[in-house]
Amino acid sequence: MAELDTDRFLTVQEVADVLRVSRWSVGRYIGAGALEAIKGDGPNGSIRIPLRSLHAYIEAHTITSAEGGRSESPHAGGSADPARCPDAHRG
DSSP, rough: OOOHHHEEEEEEHHHHHHHHOHHHHHHHHHHHHHHOOEEOSSSTTOOEEEEEHHHHHHTTTOOOOGGTTTTSSSSTTTTOGGGGGGGGOOO
């Protein structure tokens, strides 16, 4: 039981707040196995998510710009070609 002493448990709402998603989305992540959770006894038992599970979820779902994040471009249209960017200053 020493592991329980070192782990903190979060509510579904706390995890939703951290991830900035709905409580329903957190439930889907749990159902899909992306987040670990424990459930209290009974049909309405409270659900708690280990903090280590949230950390693992964030680590597994963090992407870099090379992996599909937004690329930075000097023009709103994403084109570096001034002829295709009507706002470009010509000089």
